[in-house]
Amino acid sequence: MCGIVGLYLKNPELESRIGELFKPMLIAMTERGPDSAGFAIYGDEVGDGWVKLTLRHPDAEYDWEALATRLKNEQQMELSWFQNASVAVFKVRAEEAALREWLAEEAADVLILSVGQSIEILKEVGLPEKIAENFNLEGMKGSHIIGHTRMATESAVTMEGSHPFSTGMDLCLVHNGSLSNHNRLRDALKREGISFETQNDSEVAAGYLTWRLQKGDSLKEALEHALEDLDGFFTFTIGTRDGFAVMRDPIACKPAVLAETDDYVAMASEYQALTTLPGIENAKVWEPEPATFYVWERSSN
Amino acid sequence: MKTIDLAESSIRELNQALHDQATECTEREWEVLNPKGQHNIACGLDQNLAVDIQGHAGYFCAGMNKKAHVVVHGNVGQGVAENMMSGTVRVKGDASQAAGATAHGGLLVIEGNAGARCGISMKGVDIVVKGSIGHMSCFMGQSGSLVVCGDAGEALGDSMYEVHIYVKGEVKSLGADCIEKEMRAEHIEELTDLLNRAGVDEDPASFKRYGSARQLYNFKVDNASAY
Numbered sequence A: 001m002c003g004i005v006g007l008y009l010k011n012p013e014l015e016s017r018i019g020e021l022f023k024p025m026l027i028a029m030t031e032r033g034p035d036s037a038g039f040a041i042y043g044d045e046v047g048d049g050w051v052k053l054t055l056r057h058p059d060a061e062y063d064w065e066a067l068a069t070r071l072k073n074e075q076q077m078e079l080s081w082f083q084n085a086s087v088a089v090f091k092v093r094a095e096e097a098a099l100r101e102w103l104a105e106e107a108a109d110v111l112i113l114s115v116g117q118s119i120e121i122l123k124e125v126g127l128p129e130k131i132a133e134n135f136n137l138e139g140m141k142g143s144h145i146i147g148h149t150r151m152a153t154e155s156a157v158t159m160e161g162s163h164p165f166s167t168g169m170d171l172c173l174v175h176n177g178s179l180s181n182h183n184r185l186r187d188a189l190k191r192e193g194i195s196f197e198t199q200n201d202s203e204v205a206a207g208y209l210t211w212r213l214q215k216g217d218s219l220k221e222a223l224e225h226a227l228e229d230l231d232g233f234f235t236f237t238i239g240t241r242d243g244f245a246v247m248r249d250p251i252a253c254k255p256a257v258l259a260e261t262d263d264y265v266a267m268a269s270e271y272q273a274l275t276t277l278p279g280i281e282n283a284k285v286w287e288p289e290p291a292t293f294y295v296w297e298r299s300s301n
Numbered sequence B: 001m002k003t004i005d006l007a008e009s010s011i012r013e014l015n016q017a018l019h020d021q022a023t024e025c026t027e028r029e030w031e032v033l034n035p036k037g038q039h040n041i042a043c044g045l046d047q048n049l050a051v052d053i054q055g056h057a058g059y060f061c062a063g064m065n066k067k068a069h070v071v072v073h074g075n076v077g078q079g080v081a082e083n084m085m086s087g088t089v090r091v092k093g094d095a096s097q098a099a100g101a102t103a104h105g106g107l108l109v110i111e112g113n114a115g116a117r118c119g120i121s122m123k124g125v126d127i128v129v130k131g132s133i134g135h136m137s138c139f140m141g142q143s144g145s146l147v148v149c150g151d152a153g154e155a156l157g158d159s160m161y162e163v164h165i166y167v168k169g170e171v172k173s174l175g176a177d178c179i180e181k182e183m184r185a186e187h188i189e190e191l192t193d194l195l196n197r198a199g200v201d202e203d204p205a206s207f208k209r210y211g212s213a214r215q216l217y218n219f220k221v222d223n224a225s226a227y
Helices: A012-028 A064-075 A096-106 A128-134 A182-191 A201-214 A219-229 B011-019 B185-198 B221-226
Strands: A002-009 A036-042 A050-056 A079-084 A087-093 A111-116 A119-125 A144-150 A165-168 A171-179 A232-240 A243-248 A257-260 A264-268 A284-286 A293-297 B002-005 B029-033 B050-054 B069-072 B088-091 B107-110 B123-129 B143-148 B164-167 B178-181 B208-212
Touching: A002 A012, A002 A171, A002 A232, A002 A243, A012 A036, A012 A128, A012 A144, A012 A264, A036 A128, A050 A096, A050 A119, A064 A079, A064 A087, A064 A096, A096 A111, A111 A165, A119 A128, A119 A171, A144 A171, A144 A232, A144 A243, A165 A201, A171 A201, A182 A201, A201 A219, A201 A232, A219 A232, A219 A243, A219 A293, B002 B011, B107 B185, B123 B185, B143 B185, B164 B185
Parallel strands: B002 B029, B029 B050, B050 B069, B069 B088, B088 B107, B107 B123, B123 B143, B143 B164
Antiparallel strands: A002 A144, A002 A264, A036 A119, A036 A144, A050 A087, A050 A111, A079 A087, A111 A119, A165 A171, A171 A232, A232 A243, A243 A293, A257 A264, A257 A284, B164 B208, B178 B208
């Protein structure tokens, strides 16, 4: 069991309140996932030519200032950074590939949780409420956000095994369910050059989407391929720079509910997680169909 | 009428208060406020009560119901009226998967749509859905009736036994051993009664009937020698 929640704002006036609106949604899914929790928030975009990374180091006392200084002095990269609890968010004027390469060589033990122009992924082991407070979720601003509460089944309870998983620039995935062909698929994806941090089945789904997108698929095409190639149970929510997508497997035994008003589209594993949203009493509420995906993006408005 | 506000009382307190009516009924009419999608609302009732739930309910709402008449003024999560024995459960909105699962008796009316596996392994309940139902509905259904005024999803009635299925709209596909059957006078009569009891205004002659072809293993007398 796991819990998924997502909130996409149609009304920009609510953007300053997204953290405050989302925090109770995440906490409401504690019963479905008390092991770990995480969320991907989109907002505070960097400009063209810049990338934003969410970084984490196993040592809580890691010297991020030193890392920033080296990037500035050795690589002449323009940057700004801030620390948020166990992670650091770096905004760097650089190419993604060059930055990844430098980090892999010069700071191999720094884990990249997310890369993009808008996304920040924040996740930890522990109760959703604790994690929301650690990262000051309540005070966050943004256009959309997806989150996950984990009850581990297929792999260990670790920060690396918690969701969301990054699947490329400004993309991430959260998963409720279990995949039955993840071992074979992981081996196949490794041969295609996709790397994995854990034995987690959901990370394989994320890796699969990364691979399809690298192959030139649109998000829609990648999801269509996922329906063919992923075997098992899943409700996925996928965060993109401009919105989010929801997809359930054809068996559809993992729950999902959607709600829409003039102000927002919200998604949750259970309706309970939506009850604190403003105007939910009069929202259109429905269950997404099996083997069907639903996409909300700014550009499609 | 007694009102219980779930913003102030727990599900356990609500259900205990309703269960306390089983031995001696002191209050027939109950209203439940602020259900907010919570699970197990009004489960295990065993008295002729009228319970109105004002809002959306979560999983297993009115499960194991006996004698009581429960109305949900909203949507329900999975397993509404699962294993119901008697009484009625009416959902004004939509129901998620496994509505009426394994239910032995009573009447379940869903005024909106029902999700996948509606009436799975039903054992005598009558289910009337004004909208459509999802895939694998009535899987291994044993007895009772399933009436659908809209469409049915894939694999309707797979491996079923003796449930009478009536569908007005399209059936995406029939499950193993489920076939369309002739609508005879006694079926029109049965369906007319079901629609009346559910308060649904539809023409019984516009429905098609589906049932078991009785060709699977359990129906072959020769296989009895295996035991």
